[in-house]
Amino acid sequence: MSKARIALVGMPNTGKSTLFNRLSGASAQVGNWPGMTVELESARLLVGARMVELVDLPGLNNLHGFSEDERIARHFLETQAIDALIVVLNATQIERQLAFALQIKRLGLPIILVLNMADEAIRRSVIIDRDALEKALGCPVCLISAKYGHGIQGVRHALETLLHHNTTTPRTPLHQALHEDDAIEAESAALLAHAVRSPQTPAATWTDRIDNILLHPWLGIVAFFVILLGLFQIVYSVGAPLQELLGEALEAAKTQWLIPAAAHLPAPIASFLLDGLFDGVGTVATFLPIILTFYLVMSAVEDSGYMARAAFLMDALMSRMGLDGRAFVMQIMGFGCNVPAIMGTRILRNPLQRRLSMLIIPFSLCSARLQVFLFFTTAIFSPQAAPWVLLSFYVLSFLVAFASAWVWRGRVGEQEPLIMELPPYRSPTFSYLALQSLREAGQFLRGAGGFIIAGVAIIWLLTHLPWGVEPASAASWAGQLAAITTPIFAPLGIDTLLSISLMFGFVAKEIVIGALAVIYGAGPNELTGVLARSMDWRQAYSFMLFTLLYTPCLATLAAIRRESRSLRFTVASTLWSLAIAWLASFAFYQTALLF
Amino acid sequence: MKHTANLDPLDPALTLLAHLPVGVFATVCYIDAQHELTARLRALGIKPGSRVSVVRSAPLSGPLQVRSGQTDIILRRAEAAAIHVNPTF
Ligand SMILES: Nc1nc2c(ncn2[C@@H]2O[C@H](COP(=O)(O)OP(=O)(O)OP(=O)(O)O)[C@@H](O)[C@H]2O)c(=O)[nH]1
Ligand SMILES: [Mg+2]
Numbered sequence: 001m002s003k004a005r006i007a008l009v010g011m012p013n014t015g016k017s018t019l020f021n022r023l024s025g026a027s028a029q030v031g032n033w034p035g036m037t038v039e040l041e042s043a044r045l046l047v048g049a050r051m052v053e054l055v056d057l058p059g060l061n062n063l064h065g066f067s068e069d070e071r072i073a074r075h076f077l078e079t080q081a082i083d084a085l086i087v088v089l090n091a092t093q094i095e096r097q098l099a100f101a102l103q104i105k106r107l108g109l110p111i112i113l114v115l116n117m118a119d120e121a122i123r124r125s126v127i128i129d130r131d132a133l134e135k136a137l138g139c140p141v142c143l144i145s146a147k148y149g150h151g152i153q154g155v156r157h158a159l160e161t162l163l164h165h166n167t168t169t170p171r172t173p174l175h176q177a178l179h180e181d182d183a184i185e186a187e188s189a190a191l192l193a194h195a196v197r198s199p200q201t202p203a204a205t206w207t208d209r210i211d212n213i214l215l216h217p218w219l220g221i222v223a224f225f226v227i228l229l230g231l232f233q234i235v236y237s238v239g240a241p242l243q244e245l246l247g248e249a250l251e252a253a254k255t256q257w258l259i260p261a262a263a264h265l266p267a268p269i270a271s272f273l274l275d276g277l278f279d280g281v282g283t284v285a286t287f288l289p290i291i292l293t294f295y296l297v298m299s300a301v302e303d304s305g306y307m308a309r310a311a312f313l314m315d316a317l318m319s320r321m322g323l324d325g326r327a328f329v330m331q332i333m334g335f336g337c338n339v340p341a342i343m344g345t346r347i348l349r350n351p352l353q354r355r356l357s358m359l360i361i362p363f364s365l366c367s368a369r370l371q372v373f374l375f376f377t378t379a380i381f382s383p384q385a386a387p388w389v390l391l392s393f394y395v396l397s398f399l400v401a402f403a404s405a406w407v408w409r410g411r412v413g414e415q416e417p418l419i420m421e422l423p424p425y426r427s428p429t430f431s432y433l434a435l436q437s438l439r440e441a442g443q444f445l446r447g448a449g450g451f452i453i454a455g456v457a458i459i460w461l462l463t464h465l466p467w468g469v470e471p472a473s474a475a476s477w478a479g480q481l482a483a484i485t486t487p488i489f490a491p492l493g494i495d496t497l498l499s500i501s502l503m504f505g506f507v508a509k510e511i512v513i514g515a516l517a518v519i520y521g522a523g524p525n526e527l528t529g530v531l532a533r534s535m536d537w538r539q540a541y542s543f544m545l546f547t548l549l550y551t552p553c554l555a556t557l558a559a560i561r562r563e564s565r566s567l568r569f570t571v572a573s574t575l576w577s578l579a580i581a582w583l584a585s586f587a588f589y590q591t592a593l594l595f
Numbered sequence: 596m597k598h599t600a601n602l603d604p605l606d607p608a609l610t611l612l613a614h615l616p617v618g619v620f621a622t623v624c625y626i627d628a629q630h631e632l633t634a635r636l637r638a639l640g641i642k643p644g645s646r647v648s649v650v651r652s653a654p655l656s657g658p659l660q661v662r663s664g665q666t667d668i669i670l671r672r673a674e675a676a677a678i679h680v681n682p683t684f
Contacts, residue, residue, distance in 0.1 A: 011638070061639070093666050096639065096664060100638070201620075208650075211650075217654040312660065312669050313657070315653060315658045315669070316657030317655070319671075325658070417632060417671060417674045419635050419639060419669070419671075421639060422660055
């Protein structure tokens with residue numbers, strides 16, 4: 001039998017991706033934020049004896065939606081061969097979402113109606129007569145809790161039956177299905193009156209009680225900083241000791257096994273393997289525990305529903321810079337990695353507002369840059385001062401982003417309206433968080449892994465060739481290369497060796513630490529000491545400032561190019577970052593020298 | 596485009612959602628906006644006849660948190676000023 005294609009459609013934040021993961025075992029990104037999924041995601045699964053391609057779509061507000069993510073979902077529905085649709089609604093909000101399901105039904109495709117979040121519906125006393133709905137609609141209706149795995153078997157069963165009886169139905173073109181809006185409203189109202197009972201005035205929930213604090217006019221701002229600090233406290237106190245342990249383990253492995261094992265190899269090869277690959281990659285690998293903890297905490301924040309609150313709190317400020325609260329959320333999502341944040345701007349409808357948001361996301365301090373800063377702050381500053389230095393970079397990251405937006409705000413013209421759902425708080429489940437952060441760390445390894453190995457190998461070659469010269473000295477290729485860039489970096493207090501690592505950092509910031517390990521000929525556990533001896537705090541801060549502000553990585557540039565569809569904008573945004581980075585470091589270093 | 600509901604648009608009690616005091620319930624009477632905006636509001640549960648209330652407003656004339664049925668939404672004051680409501684005291 002041929003492969004069947006089935007798509008998940010529904011309004012934003014109804015749990016489509018959660019159900020997608022449940023059904024297929026995939027690990028699509030889930031988050032309590034309308035607009036988490038912004039591209040098509042597909043997976044295969046076996047339903048009965050039939051192979052099925054399941055496609056997770058971005059959320060649609062209605063079939064008229066005009067933002068980029070909605071366009072992607074609509075385009076898919078319009079152009080692709082689809083055998084059936086799973087329409088996912090939030091059962092609690094069936095009153096407003098049922099009309100959407102009816103609209104989808106008009107497309108003429110076989111559908112399964114899934115009422116998700118049954119757990120929340122019960123808690124909020126929304127009572128749904130499933131059988132009555134099923135009879136009235138003439139399609140299978142499943143009441144489930146995708147997050148907790150309740151009722152998934154029912155969905156599978158319905159799918160199987162549906163595919164079994166599958167007859168190709170003529171499809172109504174989308175624009176035609178759209179015509180009958182008023183009729184749909186009436187039909188939806190009649191169905192609701194018949195099958196749903198929902199309280200007129202919802203009782204106060206714990207979401208309301210939490211929001212009384214977190215959305216309080218000034219307590220809310222305090223809470224925001226407390227949450228931010230708590231996030232880094234966790235990363236520091238869990239990730240940092242693990243990193244140290246891993247560093248010691250790698251160092252021990254090197255001296256006890258690898259050096260003796262490499263003793264009979266020719267010197268250049270042994271040096272390449274040990275001082276190049278092992279030191280470089282090993283040093284980067286020690287950051288894995290930190291990256292994992294970081295993603296774990298970030299996923300928890302994303303899944304809690306706090307992001308929408310941040311959008312609410314910051315909108316007033318952002319609107320004065322031509323943006324809205326959602327752009328602020330993208331800035332925070334960029335803490336993990338700038339690339340998904342750039343893609344997340346698809347939920348913005350005004351293309352100019354989207355560009356402005358894309359212009360400032362690269363200033364968001366991503367986890368790869370966090371590695372560099374953790375490394376330098378621990379190496380150069382006292383344990384008391386280090387966290388504050390780190391915090392100063394987060395503050396600077398926001399200040400520069402805001403200032404950039406402010407400078408270019410005039411280009412946006414009329415802002416688009418900010419209208420979005422404020423979902424209730426939802427407690428993240430640990431198993432999901434663990435899965436998610438492993439997935440992200442895996443992505444980090446796959447994405448940056450190749451770059452790191454290649455980068456480290458190239459740096460070893462540059463610093464050790466021609467063979468026989470003092471490694472990384474002026475006579476080496478790296479030294480010769482750095483001599484060219486000295487006039488640019490010397491006024492910033494960034495010496496030749498450091499400037500080489502910055503060149504590689506252009507490709508990916510994950511390489512920077514590995515590059516330094518190779519350049520300074522220091523293993524995973526020695527590099528901090530070497531760095532501390534070779535620079536003062538001014539040079540270190542200036543180096544970090546430059547690292548924060550110049551282009552994050554090639555992947556981000558590629559994402560900007562893809563999303564803006566403009567090479568000119570990409571180049572302009574890169575130059576903007578480079579110029580700001582140079583000026584900021586210059587101003588800082590020259591001022592600091594006076595003290 | 597105007598959506599007239601069962602309520603009289605000339606009723607002097609009518610006010611704008613943007614001016615509705617926090618915690619007071621009101622019925623949406625009509626929405627004085629472009630089709631795209633009314634469609635988006637409708638998708639989020641705000642249409643003539645819906646019962647709404649303002650839960651809170653963000654500082655520095657930031658957006659409003661508006662509740663309609665089981666859905667809370669974030670809405671800027673500019674858009675809330677296009678929504679004519681009839682308070683039910
Ligand atoms: N309480 C409860 N929460 C759920 C359930 N299913 C999903 N969620 C939560 O709802 C939020 C949204 O889930 P997603 O799967 O990302 O929703 P989506 O429909 O893919 O959202 P978009 O991609 O933004 O359109 C997440 O925080 C989930 O953990 C459920 O059955 N019960
Ligand atoms: Mg999704």
